[in-house]
Amino acid sequence: MRIGPERFALPPTPPPDIDxxxxxxxxxxxxxxxxxxxxxxxxxxxxxxxxxxxxxxxxLDGLAALARTIVEQDVPGGERADRFVAETxxxxxxxxxxxxxxxYDMAAPFSMCWLGLARYWKKQGLRRAVAAxxxxxxxxxxxxxxxxxxxxxxxxGEGRLLLL
Numbered sequence: 001m002r003i004g005p006e007r008f009a010l011p012p013t014p015p016p017d018i019d020x021x022x023x024x025x026x027x028x029x030x031x032x033x034x035x036x037x038x039x040x041x042x043x044x045x046x047x048x049x050x051x052x053x054x055x056x057x058x059x060l061d062g063l064a065a066l067a068r069t070i071v072e073q074d075v076p077g078g079e080r081a082d083r084f085v086a087e088t089x090x091x092x093x094x095x096x097x098x099x100x101x102x103x104y105d106m107a108a109p110f111s112m113c114w115l116g117l118a119r120y121w122k123k124q125g126l127r128r129a130v131a132a133x134x135x136x137x138x139x140x141x142x143x144x145x146x147x148x149x150x151x152x153x154x155x156x157g158e159g160r161l162l163l164l
Contacts, residue, residue, distance in 0.1 A: 002043050002052070003103050008095045009056040011063065012108035013116035020064055020120065027053050062091060067117035084114040 001010045011023065030038075035049040046052055066087055070080050088110040092101035 001104070001108055002040060002046060003100065003107060006096055006100060007048075007051070007055065008092065008104075009052055009059055010092075010104050010108060011056055011060040012113060013060075013063065013120075014108070014112040015116040015119050018116040018120045020060065023060055024057065027057055063088065063113065064117055064120075066091065067114065068121050070114075071118055071121045080118065081111055081114045084117075085110040088113065 001012055002008065031050065031053050037045050037047050038049045038052050039045045040052075067084060070084050070087070073080070073083075075083065085105075089098070089101050089105065092104060
């Protein structure tokens with residue numbers, strides 16, 4: 001997602017099925033087309049497709065790493081979400097003024113982005129790995145975890161493209 005003249009590309013990551021590997025695979029496929037312009041749904045055409053896709057990948061990795069760090073911390077669940085929202089605002093302010101960062105939060109609420117990324121890391125088994133090291137423990141639910149994600153990706157992720 002990109003707002004106005006900003007060159008910042010925010011990857012919206014609402015729940016339930018954020019899959020970082022599928023996002024990156026889709027981005028690589030779009031990069032292979034070597035387009036001059038991307039027509040981003042709801043946000044119009046943007047030239048410098050290669051730069052846009054590189055920024056999208058960079059910020060997807062940055063926000064995913066931020067979420068992972070917070071998931072690994074020994075803090076109550078609600079505080080994790082608040083921390084992610086505050087840290088995401090700080091992250092965006094490295095690239096734009098606070099007023100513009102607030103527009104991004106309105107267009108793709110950071111609290112929803114947190115829910116998608118936190119669920120992704122949970123499905124990767126991160127919370128169980130942290131618990132095994134003596135950190136906070138999340139109760140597993142049936143069918144979730146790294147194995148469930150892999151099989152679901154194999155059934156549903158084949159041939160899908162990311163709609164920017």
